[in-house]
Amino acid sequence: MFRWILGGREAQSSVEKSPVLCIGEEQPKNWFTELQVLKGHFDIVRFLVQIDDFRCASAGDDGLILVWNIETGERLQELRGHSQQITAMTTFSCSDGLVSHPSLISASSDRSVSLWDPDTGNRVQTISDLQSSVKCLLVLERLCLWVSGGEELCLWNRDFQLQCQKQSHSDTGITALIELPKNCMAAAMDKEIMIYRLTVAPDSSLTVAELRCLSDHQDQVRALINVSDGLFASGSHAGELILWDAIDWNILAYEHILWEESQSPAQQLSTNGKVAEQPGRGGGELYCVLLILAAVGSGLYVYSVLTKTVVAYRKVAHDSNVLHTMLLSDRSEVMSCSEDGSVRMWEIQDLPLPAEPASPGFFGLWNFGRSNKQSGPPKKIMDVPNIRTLELTGDLIGHSGAVQMFVSFKENGLVTCSADHLLILWKNGERQSHRRSLALFKKLEENGGL
Template identity: 80%
Template sequence: MLRWILGGREAQSSVEKTPVLCIGEEQPKNWFTELQVLKGHFDIVRFLVQIDDFRCASAGDDGLVLVWNVETGEKLLELRGHSQQITAITTFKCSNGLTTHTSLITASSDRSLSLWDPDTGNRVQTISDLQSSVKCLLVLERLCLWLSGGEELCVWNKEFQLQCHRQNHSDTGITALIELPKNCVAAAMDKEIVIYRLILSADSSVSVAEIRCLSDHRDQIRALININDNLFASGSHVGELILWDAVDLNILAYEHILWEESQSSPHAEIRMGAPKPSEMSIQHLTTNGKLILAAVGSGLYVYSVETKTVVAYRKVAHDSDVLHTMLLSDSELMSCSEDGSVRIWEIQDLPLPAEPASAGFFGMWTFGRSGKQTGPPSKKVMDVPNIRMLELTGDLIGHSGAVQMFVSFKENGLVTCSTDHLLILWKNGERQSHLRSLALFQKLEENGGL
């Protein structure tokens, strides 16, 4: 059992796996050597949100919201009220000047929104009979407002009162929302990013106006993130990564990530067609302000915000598509995949023999689209200086289904959720052993010894 948990997994017959991607039991840099399985859901668990330093909430297709203690693994509360799957969840912090209270907002396919108190489990507010399901939520804490996105954009106050709404005409609706400076928000809708400005009147009323439409992506936008107060990034289904100025709304960098053509094929020089979009689709983006980590198909790409170049990559990081990523530091990162694994990576200066840097891997590196060139011409990956590789340092195997996402509680552990209906709480085994020893000695001291 321990061998299976720590990475002694047999290679799938349909997937060619390299020795580097099967690191086995010896994982000296993997501190997650202890796990606890958390049961409570009876369908796919898609979402995790951190409530505070010791609690998280999980939600998914069973319509339940469960609150957990990450120190003990105890299920604290079971929030029932939605009749269909949860489509979005976020925290909403309100301060009265002295204390700050964290609430949970959930959206469901039953076309309702709910406000929950995670301390008591009470459903404080609920809104039913919406025109459509909500796909994403965004809290603007500075304005004490929050937004819901779907077929329409709605603005709400902290009392769950609708302030204004605006219908959109995209077939996909709004799939992601982020906050921008000057009371603006960016909404991803199919291939476009629509910029809205919130207008606050003297009588405390709120209205929303569309001020810009950014139509520079060629395919559906799959990821949208803030980098800092001045920058944001977006990623598309065909491997486009665009870095934007959050104030002027101009393109600062454009990268088109293309796959390497097989060098072993005798007809490699004859390009029959572009790679499949799913192989280079950007499913997830995350950032620490210095680097952007992109999940592209089953691969990972680390992009420098300062130099506007990819500084490290791994073409095949998992057996299936990567669904969620996180930068642990400037040199360590984490990813999870449809293949059921969670992996820890370290940025290395030297290429690994299992996957040498080769010409044509990306096919093209640009700072502007063809016909809109704003930077140097296309460069092959071997021409990019200081390109580095990702070394696998930890393989957390515990889920039997696709791992949807994870939340890090730093020294208190890592929580993952999956299509197998389970959550797993991963702990630093050495630290946990030390804490248990301290607790034992304390108990012996209180009892006067054995």
């Protein structure tokens, strides 16, 4: 999973907010029936990063980084050092012999980047007085390198030594980065995607070269994701979704989700198409169904990589812009959070008959390649065979401000962060009750009964 804050440019109109969804108190498919509020931040919490199976780090506009035990809700570490808001954060694991120790890299508006040890809370390395703020971070674990993106693209080694850099050609700078095969990277810069290649010289020096500029989007690129080893996808502010070949960078499919002119869509993407086990960790088998979840404005759309069509949708999933999404790989389930303060669970289901009507021009389903992008009128949803819907199965009510993102720890719980300065740890209530009962019985046995 990856995370970008992709809010709309304008507030949504009252017309958009009118179809209010309500699931009620009975939510049999919502297993998050127990919650724990985690306090410690003093401003908007924008970032959550999973460190391991039982720890996560949170950061935001107060410049603090807090490390939490998601099993107990205990605050383990408080990382202080940045004087302004955090702009990017990621984990950095670099093997030292047989041991791989997880660290945290954080970037701030104070034009510094720091490396932290989450076990001790110590700042191991820091880079100050950068030319500009870093907007995104990318770790190249195989090469034990990391990349920062902003007004320039900088390549760093594990000791935080600058290896090489490239100036951005866009006023907005680099806003998203992903790794591609053959030591390549894709960087989003305004309406363009720049492809870079990393080369290691015989003397172990590194260089970064610009290979190609992909200028097929009509608006600002807001999201980049790896779908599989050979595919990646990009999404623009105008609701465009482009599927790319990750080797030769050609367009494989183009989808445009059309909206009324009064609306200002923004897009973020997530997928279940990643490799089940990352290289070096065993496995390498792809999931059978490759899907991309696109959030455009307040709507959610499930796109099939195999059929090159939208296969499920919910035109209005929230009362305001969706900020983060997750499509579970092993089930037909979706999660999303929004500026309206809600966190919702969805299930992909067949549409009832008659199918939900669609306004003309709601979707544009296009053929392969850029040359066909503007040809012919867009199809309606009713023209798409086997179209499905997203049925609301759970509504997690707890935050009073915009929910920025969430991190799933699977059966161990879900963590959400918000503009209300809080984190909420959501738990499976039935599982927690069972664990407490077992702990009580164990204690009774140790004490010789009642």
